[in-house]
Amino acid sequence: MERNVRILGAPTDYGANRRGVDMGPSAIRYAGLAEELESAGVSPTDAGDLAVPHHATRDADAGAANAKHVQEVEEVTTSLADAVSTALAEGTTPLALGGDHSIAIGSLVGSARDADIGVIWFDAHGDFNTPSTSPSGNVHGMPLAAALGVGDFAGVEWANAAGLKEENVAIVGLRSVDGVEAEAIRDSDVTVYTMSDIDERGVTEVTNDALDVATAGTDGIHVSLDLDWLDPREAPGVGTPVRGGVTYREAHAAMELVARSEAMRSFELVEVNPILDQHNETATLATELAASALGKRIL
Ligand SMILES: NC(=[NH2+])NCCC[C@H](N)C(=O)O
Ligand SMILES: [Mn+2]
Ligand SMILES: [Mn+2]
Secondary structure, three states: OOOEEEEEEEOOOOOOOOOOHHHHHHHHHHOOHHHHHHHOOOEEEEEEEOOOOOOOOOHHHOOOOOOOOHHHHHHHHHHHHHHHHHHHHOOOEEEEEEOOHHHHHHHHHHHOOOOOEEEEEEOOEOOOOOOOOOOOOOHHHOHHHHHHOOHHHOOOOOOOOOOOOHHHEEEEEEOEOOHHHHHHHHHOOOEEEEHHHHHHHOHHHHHHHHHHHHHOOOOEEEEEEEHHHEOOOOOOOOOOOOOOOEOHHHHHHHHHHHHHHOOEEEEEEEOOOOOOOOOOHHHHHHHHHHHHHOOOOOO
């Protein structure tokens, strides 16, 4: 049966320091997302953009220094969670377009609402900070901890993805982690595959292991793809680039394994920042990787 994909734009940069990632949904659409998805044999429907609160000033309205704009993040992720769970209930695969990575809280809450899910987090970063451990106060460094209810996020209902188990979460491509954040990840039951693991074992074996972790006993998986997972040479248009990421080919290989698993129930592309990009190449890359994850084949 043909897969119907529902595109959900989440044009927010409240979770990030550098402005511009709120233009990600437009950039990804203009790069030809719908056509790319059609070439993968899926039918996309574009549900447009979620409403994001607007401020005339930003820094002055940031709120708590240890969790900047958390009010706005709550608002956006709550509506994204509803849109994701509605998309799933109506038999479509939600594809959220960020926006910064804080939107993952909404994707995870929505995807976990009526199912037991696993998660693969393709990212240079762990995004496992909490307000008390974050060096920056930027919520895009916290969504995984938020959804799992780690530390300060315990019992924070709007942020916790009900029933999501650390045992079913895999981070792939990690190469930048803060001190206390690293301890929290080590103390958790989340499985981490660093770039060194990819160097040693190859992206295929690592991704297959991550798929095993995320699918074990679950109804399906959420795939969160932060474009800074790739090397900045391939994906320059991101706010927090880190050298030493995966190549274009490695990224496609991983996405093709995601497609082959047929386990993906929800998906997101985050952290594309057109202001920092060159000729929309990072957005274009995002569309190509989405097509691979949704089953595009050469022949
Ligand atoms: N989704 C991202 N790009 N996250 C970057 C997080 C960077 C850093 N660890 C922080 O907490 O601020
Ligand atoms: Mn990242
Ligand atoms: Mn991230």
